[in-house]
Amino acid sequence: MFSSPWLPFLLLFLSNSVTAFQFRIPRLSPIGEKFLHHSKALELPPSDDFKTFYFNQTLDHFNYRPESYTTFPQRYIINFKYWGGANSSAPILAYLGPEAPIDSAMNVIGFMTDNAVKFNALLVYIEHRYYGKSIPFGSRKEALRNASTLGYFNSAQALADYAAILIHVKKEFSAKYSPVIVIGGSYGGMLATWFRLKYPHVALGALASSAPILYFNDITPENGYYVIVTKDFREVSQTCYESIRESWSEIETVASQSNGLSVLDKVFKTCSPLRSSTQLENYLWFMYASAAQYNHPSRYPVNRICDAIDQTYSNGTLGKIAAGVFAYRGELSCYINEPINTTETTVGWQWQRCSEMVMPISTGNDTMFPSETFDHESFSIYCNQLYGVTPRPHWVTTYYGGHDIHLILHRFASNIIFSNGLKDPYSIGGVLHNISDSLLAVYTANGSHCLDILTANRMDPEWLVTQRKTEVGIIKEWIDEYYADLANYKK
Amino acid sequence: MFSSPWLPFLLLFLSNSVTAFQFRIPRLSPIGEKFLHHSKALELPPSDDFKTFYFNQTLDHFNYRPESYTTFPQRYIINFKYWGGANSSAPILAYLGPEAPIDSAMNVIGFMTDNAVKFNALLVYIEHRYYGKSIPFGSRKEALRNASTLGYFNSAQALADYAAILIHVKKEFSAKYSPVIVIGGSYGGMLATWFRLKYPHVALGALASSAPILYFNDITPENGYYVIVTKDFREVSQTCYESIRESWSEIETVASQSNGLSVLDKVFKTCSPLRSSTQLENYLWFMYASAAQYNHPSRYPVNRICDAIDQTYSNGTLGKIAAGVFAYRGELSCYINEPINTTETTVGWQWQRCSEMVMPISTGNDTMFPSETFDHESFSIYCNQLYGVTPRPHWVTTYYGGHDIHLILHRFASNIIFSNGLKDPYSIGGVLHNISDSLLAVYTANGSHCLDILTANRMDPEWLVTQRKTEVGIIKEWIDEYYADLANYKK
Numbered sequence: 001m002f003s004s005p006w007l008p009f010l011l012l013f014l015s016n017s018v019t020a021f022q023f024r025i026p027r028l029s030p031i032g033e034k035f036l037h038h039s040k041a042l043e044l045p046p047s048d049d050f051k052t053f054y055f056n057q058t059l060d061h062f063n064y065r066p067e068s069y070t071t072f073p074q075r076y077i078i079n080f081k082y083w084g085g086a087n088s089s090a091p092i093l094a095y096l097g098p099e100a101p102i103d104s105a106m107n108v109i110g111f112m113t114d115n116a117v118k119f120n121a122l123l124v125y126i127e128h129r130y131y132g133k134s135i136p137f138g139s140r141k142e143a144l145r146n147a148s149t150l151g152y153f154n155s156a157q158a159l160a161d162y163a164a165i166l167i168h169v170k171k172e173f174s175a176k177y178s179p180v181i182v183i184g185g186s187y188g189g190m191l192a193t194w195f196r197l198k199y200p201h202v203a204l205g206a207l208a209s210s211a212p213i214l215y216f217n218d219i220t221p222e223n224g225y226y227v228i229v230t231k232d233f234r235e236v237s238q239t240c241y242e243s244i245r246e247s248w249s250e251i252e253t254v255a256s257q258s259n260g261l262s263v264l265d266k267v268f269k270t271c272s273p274l275r276s277s278t279q280l281e282n283y284l285w286f287m288y289a290s291a292a293q294y295n296h297p298s299r300y301p302v303n304r305i306c307d308a309i310d311q312t313y314s315n316g317t318l319g320k321i322a323a324g325v326f327a328y329r330g331e332l333s334c335y336i337n338e339p340i341n342t343t344e345t346t347v348g349w350q351w352q353r354c355s356e357m358v359m360p361i362s363t364g365n366d367t368m369f370p371s372e373t374f375d376h377e378s379f380s381i382y383c384n385q386l387y388g389v390t391p392r393p394h395w396v397t398t399y400y401g402g403h404d405i406h407l408i409l410h411r412f413a414s415n416i417i418f419s420n421g422l423k424d425p426y427s428i429g430g431v432l433h434n435i436s437d438s439l440l441a442v443y444t445a446n447g448s449h450c451l452d453i454l455t456a457n458r459m460d461p462e463w464l465v466t467q468r469k470t471e472v473g474i475i476k477e478w479i480d481e482y483y484a485d486l487a488n489y490k491k
Numbered sequence: 492m493f494s495s496p497w498l499p500f501l502l503l504f505l506s507n508s509v510t511a512f513q514f515r516i517p518r519l520s521p522i523g524e525k526f527l528h529h530s531k532a533l534e535l536p537p538s539d540d541f542k543t544f545y546f547n548q549t550l551d552h553f554n555y556r557p558e559s560y561t562t563f564p565q566r567y568i569i570n571f572k573y574w575g576g577a578n579s580s581a582p583i584l585a586y587l588g589p590e591a592p593i594d595s596a597m598n599v600i601g602f603m604t605d606n607a608v609k610f611n612a613l614l615v616y617i618e619h620r621y622y623g624k625s626i627p628f629g630s631r632k633e634a635l636r637n638a639s640t641l642g643y644f645n646s647a648q649a650l651a652d653y654a655a656i657l658i659h660v661k662k663e664f665s666a667k668y669s670p671v672i673v674i675g676g677s678y679g680g681m682l683a684t685w686f687r688l689k690y691p692h693v694a695l696g697a698l699a700s701s702a703p704i705l706y707f708n709d710i711t712p713e714n715g716y717y718v719i720v721t722k723d724f725r726e727v728s729q730t731c732y733e734s735i736r737e738s739w740s741e742i743e744t745v746a747s748q749s750n751g752l753s754v755l756d757k758v759f760k761t762c763s764p765l766r767s768s769t770q771l772e773n774y775l776w777f778m779y780a781s782a783a784q785y786n787h788p789s790r791y792p793v794n795r796i797c798d799a800i801d802q803t804y805s806n807g808t809l810g811k812i813a814a815g816v817f818a819y820r821g822e823l824s825c826y827i828n829e830p831i832n833t834t835e836t837t838v839g840w841q842w843q844r845c846s847e848m849v850m851p852i853s854t855g856n857d858t859m860f861p862s863e864t865f866d867h868e869s870f871s872i873y874c875n876q877l878y879g880v881t882p883r884p885h886w887v888t889t890y891y892g893g894h895d896i897h898l899i900l901h902r903f904a905s906n907i908i909f910s911n912g913l914k915d916p917y918s919i920g921g922v923l924h925n926i927s928d929s930l931l932a933v934y935t936a937n938g939s940h941c942l943d944i945l946t947a948n949r950m951d952p953e954w955l956v957t958q959r960k961t962e963v964g965i966i967k968e969w970i971d972e973y974y975a976d977l978a979n980y981k982k
Contacts, residue, residue, distance in 0.1 A: 061890070062553035064846040064880055065642030151556030163889055198689060200903040201892030355555040389555055398654055399552070401692030407980045411929070411972070412691040414902045438902070481902070489898045 026225065026289040026361070028426065029098060029345060030185035030209070030450040031108060046106035049081045050125075055168060057129070059136055060152055061160035072136035075102060076165055077125040079113070084120030089177040089486065091479055092169070094124040094203070096162055096195060098188030099352060100345045101132030110455025111183060111207070115472055119479070122178070126165055128158050128188075130351075131344055147389045150351050156399060159191060163199045179204035179482045181475055185450035186210050186426070187349075187357070189419075194400050196416050205415030205478045207471060210450045213418075215359045215429030216396045219403055222374050223364035224428035225289075230367045232292040232302050232423050240306035244288065245368040247321045251277050254318065267315055268322045271334035283336050284321065285369065287328055295423050295448035297461050301328055302423075354383035358393035359429070406435050414438040415478050417471055421447020438478070442470050517716065517780040517852070519917065520589060520836060521600070521676035521700070521941040537597035540572045541616075546659060548620070550627055551643055552651035563627035566593060567656055568616040570604070575611030580668040580977065582970055583660070585615040585694070587653055587686060589679030590843060591836045592623030601946025602674060602698070606963055610970070613669070617656055619649050619679075621842075622835055638880045641842050647890060650682060654690045670695040670973045672966055676941035677701050677917070678840075678848070680910075685891050687907050696906030696969045698962060701941045704909075706850045706920025707887045710894055713865050714855035715919035716780075721858040723783040723793050723914050731797035735779065736859040738812045742768050745809065758806055759813045762825035774827050775812065776860065778819055786914050786939035788952050792819055793914075845874035849884040850920070897926050905929040906969050908962055912938020929969070933961050 053076050060068035084090025093112050095105055105125050106113070112123050127134040130143055130153040137143045144150060166180055182203045184192035189211025196206035214220050221227075234241040254260045255277035264280055265273050274280055291301035308327035309320040325335050332338075353359070360374040376393065383391050401408055418431035420443040432441050444451075444463045452467050544567050551559035575581025584603050586596055596616050597604070603614050618625040621634055621644040628634045635641060657671055673694045675683035680702025687697035705711050712718075725732040745751045746768035755771055756764050765771055782792035799818035800811040816826050823829075844850070851865040867884065874882050892899055909922035911934040923932050935942075935954045943958050 058883075060554060061886070062645065062647045063551060063642045064645060064883075065639050066880055067639075068642055069880060148556050148558075151554045151559055154553065154555060156553045160890065167889060199890075199892070201888075201894065201896075201899045389557055389560060392549075392555075395552070397692075398658060399651065399690075401690075403692065404980070405692075407976060408692045410976060411905045413904070485898060485901060489895070 026286065026293060026425070027345070028186045028212070028349070028359075029100060030188065030453065031104075031294070046077070046103075049079045050077050050106050051080070052077050054133075055165050057134075057161050057164065061157060061164075070136070072129075072134070074129060074134040074161060074165065075127040075132060076169075077102060077106065078169070079106070079116065079123035082116035082120060083122040086173055086175040086178060088120070089175070089179070089483070090120040090122065092124060092166070092175065092178050092180045093119065093121045094126065094162070094166060094180055094182045096182050096184040096188050096191045097126050097128040097131065098184060098186055098191070099128060099131060099349045100343075102127035102134075103132060108455065109183070109185070109453050111209075111453040111468070111471075114456050114468075118472065119475075122169075122173070122175070124166070124169060126162055128191075129153060129161055130348055144347065144351075147387045150355075150387065151389075153348070153351055154356055155191060155194065155352075155396075159195050159198055162191075162195060163202045166202050177486055179479050181205050181207065181478075183207045183453060184209065184211070185453045186212075187352075189213075189450070193416055193418070197400065197413055200413070204482055205417075205475060207417045207419065207453070207475065209419045209453045210421070210424055210426055210430065211418065212359070212426040212429030213400070213431065214402050214405065215361070215426070216402055217360075217394060219397070220429040222360045222362040223367060225361045225425040226363045226367040226369050228423070228425035228428050229289055229292040230369070232295065232425070233288065233306060233368060236302050237306040237310055240309045241368055243309050243317055243320045244284075244324075247284070247317050248281065248370050250317045251280060255280075264318070267318050268325060268336050269334050270336040271339075272337040274337065280336060281370075284325070287325065288368075289425065291328060292423065292425050293449045296451070297446075297464065298457070298459060304328060351387065354387055354391055355389065356392055356395045358391045358396070360393075405431065406433065409435045409439055411436070416440070417442055417474055419443065419452050419467065419471060421449065421451055423447060424449040440474060442467060442474070517777065517784060517916070518836070519677045519703070519840070519850075520591060521679065521944065537568070537594075540570045541568050541597050542571070543568050545624075546656050548625075548652050548655065552648055552655075561627070563620075563625070565620060565625040565652060565656065566618040566623060567660075568593060568597065569660070570597070570607065570614035573607035573611060574613040577664055577666040577669060579611070580666070580670070580974070581611040581613065583615060583657070583666065583669050583671045584610065584612045585617065585653070585657060585671055585673045587673050587675040587679050587682045588617050588619040588622065589675060589677055589682070590619060590622060590840045591834075593618035593625075594623060599946065600674070600676070600944050602700075602944040602959070602962075605947050605959075609963065610966075613660075613664070613666070615657070615660060617653055619682075620644060620652055621839055635838065635842075638878045641846075641878065642880075644839070644842055645847055646682060646685065646843075646887075650686050650689055653682075653686060654693045657693050668977055670970050672696050672698065672969075674698045674944060675700065675702070676944045677703075678843075680704075680941070684907055684909070688891065688904055691904070695973055696908075696966060698908045698910065698944070698966065700910045700944045701912065701915055701917055701921065702909065703850070703917040703920030704891070705893050705896065705922065706852070706917070707893055708851075708885060710888070711920040713851045713853040714858060716852045716916040717854045717858040717860055719914070719916035719919050720780055720783040721860070723786065723916070724779065724797060724859060727793050728797040728801055731800045732859055734800050734808055734811045735815075738775070738808050739772065739861050741808045742771060746771075755809070758809050759816060759827050760825050761827040762830075763828040765828070771827060772861075775816070778816065779859075780916065782819060783914065783916050784940045787942065788937075788955065789948070789950060795819060842878065845878055845882055846880065847883055847886045849882045849887070851884075896922065897924065900926045900930055902927070907931070908933055908965055910934065910943050910958065910962060912940065912942055914938060915940040931965060933958060933965070 054073040056071040057074040059070040095109055095112055102125050116123055135143045137149050170176055180203045182192045182195050189208035190213050192206040193208040193211055193213055196203050254263050261274045291305055295302050304327050305324040308323040312320045312323035329335060362374040363369040363372045380390050415438050418441045420427040420430040422443055422445050432443060434440050444467050446463055451464055545564040547562045548565040550561040586600055586603055593616050607614055626634045628640050661667055671694045673683045673686050680699035681704050683697040684699040684702055684704055687694050745754050752765045782796055786793050795818050796815040799814040803811045803814035853865040854860040854863045871881050906929050909932045911918040911921040913934055913936050925931050935958050937954055942955055
């Protein structure tokens with residue numbers, strides 16, 4: 001195990017060079033941080049309607065060692081403005097924070113604020129442990145020190161945190177019979193699904209946006225993600241797809257020549273000289289993935305890249321690809337080797353992936369990428385070197401299930417919306433068919449990652465407006481049905 | 492926290508004098524060990540049809556500290572004799588071991604063996620961690636050393652153990668689509684319920700016999716248990732009930748006189764002199780509770796005690812009570828202060844109660860016992876003195892639910908039989924009304940604790956035969972429905 005002074009450095013080093021790339025596993029967040037639309041909403045402070053609270057959270061819910069009883073302050077934020085109140089058992093919409101600080105959620109996760117009036121809902125946003133201000137062990141540095149302090153950082157503990165806080169909130173505001181709808185996107189969408197499955201006594205239903213709950217073990221084909229990325233590009237332009245597919249060997253050929261890397265530096269206007277062709281390839285690889293995943297209708301980055309590729313004729317294929325980069329990133333003084341801010345998400349998710357969130361994503365055939373398998377053994381070695389512990393790739397399906405989910409849940413559970421946009425490469429690991437009358441797949445052919453839970457905008461395409469309407473209608477039905485049940489129950 | 496050399500002594504001391512009695516919480520096992528019918532089955536080795544296996548179990552499923560990865564051998568036992576095999580997806584009946592070694596289950600839990608042929612079932616018996624041969628930390632002494640080693644000893648970890656083993660067994664015997672029915676009684680019945688709720692992808696259904704899943708927090712009236720004990724005695728004989736009710740003050744009166752304790756010694760033929768009247772009271776208290784709880788139709792101990800009480804006229808009320816003791820225990824050279832073997836169950840359950848299984852049971856009004864409240868604060872102090880950790884009385888309802896269970900589960904979950912016998916005082920904390928079409932309460936008016944899962948006997952009363960038939964019929968329906976679903980699914 002690496003001792004503390006080295007870990008931050010290693011994380012940084014690895015997140016740029018090995019982690020993020022060696023295993024070619026794209027990020028899993030409701031919004032694309034670095035590459036996507038540069039939303040100002042991310043930086044705005046939330047309005048005064050939001051009040052911050054801290055809950056004394058138990059460090060380890062599933063253990064009774066004296067250390068397990070340690071508590072840490074967990075942040076949650078409430079908006080009371082729209083709430084119909086406890087007397088009418090008005091609903092609670094609870095956003096289950098994913099692998100990031102909760103700060104921007106109040107502005108970004110518009111599904112909550114946009115629908116608060118409609119539901120007369122109390123809005124609750126809960127931060128995930130080990131992110132933002134919800135840090136055990138007194139400081140982030142201590143919490144991330146090594147596997148002994150990171151060990152408590154996992155999804156089962158996070159779900160128990162949410163349960164404890166929601167039970168506390170309901171008690172605090174005498175809202176015993178207020179139905180709770182949990183909402184989450186991406187990893188947060190997995191948490192929302194699992195929360196409804198494990199804590200039906202706390203949440204009446206879940207909206208799980210772009211939650212690839214089936215991208216574990218052997219349930220989804222490993223190359224599924226990049227098959228969709230490829231399809232997205234190919235559907236926009238066959239020639240664009242071909243240029244990209246051909247570019248990899250072109251890059252290798254140029255790089256292998258003497259002075260080849262500086263040729264690439266020039267073509268791609270790199271911020272600092274490339275140390276290897278892999279650096280460039282990694283960058284492109286993730287640009288294509290991010291463009292496809294966060295293909296927001298306000299700018300359609302896949303089209304933007306392909307337009308540039310198709311309309312550039314200087315410098316051959318590499319000139320085309322470079323034009324794609326410039327178009328995607330916009331006017332900058334240089335590209336590729338830009339300084340990268342290591343975010344909490346990068347650091348935190350690296351641990352989560354190395355412990356339990358082992359999503360085996362590879363390329364293989366049928367993609368425009370060079371073939372790369374997900375090698376469990378080297379992933380395991382890599383995680384071991386980083387943290388001194390080995391991933392548990394089977395735990396997610398052991399605890400949450402996933403195999404044969406239609407067969408298993410057809411007569412079990414209720415009230416989950418699995419929403420997806422089929423252009424989102426992660427949708428391949430989502431639930432895309434109704435499982436039962438109340439375990440529903442709501443997807444759009446043209447949507448990308450988590451669009452439905454983002455703030456509505458008058459420029460939103462009709463299909464997105466419709467998707468959100470459908471979701472609100474379903475949730476309304478659940479709540480109405482619950483109120484009818486409640487009236488009978490209280491008789 | 493007590494350090495190791497003292498703990499075993501303290502456990503022994505407390506189990507006899509404080510634990511078992513101070514909080515008047517009766518044991519919670521499928522069979523009554525000390526007081527009940529002296530079944531030879533307990534001592535018989537199981538037949539050669541049973542094969543023992545050990546699984547390398549993870550110490551802590553919900554944590555990724557390096558220590559969490561430690562493994563320990565967990566015992567499970569399989570009977571292959573009746574199995575229809577993987578090709579026909581023949582069912583698996585899995586007995587989830589409760590707070591005791593698994594050894595006697597093969598003979599005692601007849602529901603498994605009695606119905607194996609009918610279901611062509613594979614029989615699997617899994618031992619609960621920290622009992623029998625399923626001990627972490629290399630030895631029982633180490634495992635029970637203190638809260639740091641006991642911390643991993645809880646129900647959530649046990650359920651994850653069962654999931655891991657059942658998934659392993661299904662894989663090992665290529666039984667991917669074999670439906671699993673989990674079966675448990677008492678605490679094991681709670682585990683069976685919770686297992687179906689948390690791991691529906693591993694178990695198709697659960698038979699939860701005499702599982703007081705609602706005896707937590709404020710869901711069930713605290714005096715419920717002893718109200719039923721009282722009712723059981725009163726229904727057998729009003730005069731018996733009155734004698735018992737009056738006896739407590741009588742004991743106090745005699746005990747307070749000079750030489751009073753030796754008078755009691757003489758009347759009750761104690762094995763060694765009483766040190767206090769409490770000793771005698773505790774004994775009687777638990778005798779009545781056990782007689783009611785384990786009121787097996789083969790001997791009906793409540794009737795036996797009452798017959799003796801009603802038919803004895805020498806030595807007044809105390810003579811009657813003593814006659815009850817003699818009748819209950821049978822011919823012995825002495826009574827009351829008999830040497831007690833501290834069982835694994837006594838020791839293990841004490842920890843479980845002090846950590847999460849906090850069932851607040853008191854007497855209060857409407858009982859034939861002196862009024863005693865369950866004082867959470869002194870219980871907490873007591874557990875703290877013993878183990879250095881504080882109980883988490885709200886964890887069970889946070890993780891498993893329980894409040895408003897009919898409202899919550901009416902449209903969630905499926906395939907659980909909550910079986911009870913209404914003479915069992917724990918039935919007051921059980922589910923006694925159907926929650927939905929497949930969450931079913933199957934109870935008998937005259938039954939006691941866990942009768943339905945014990946080995947059938949040609950002397951069994953008709954109502955017990957019927958109860959078992961009903962249960963088998965329901966399980967058969969679940970399996971048939973599953974096979975129909977499976978056929979559709981595979982199409």
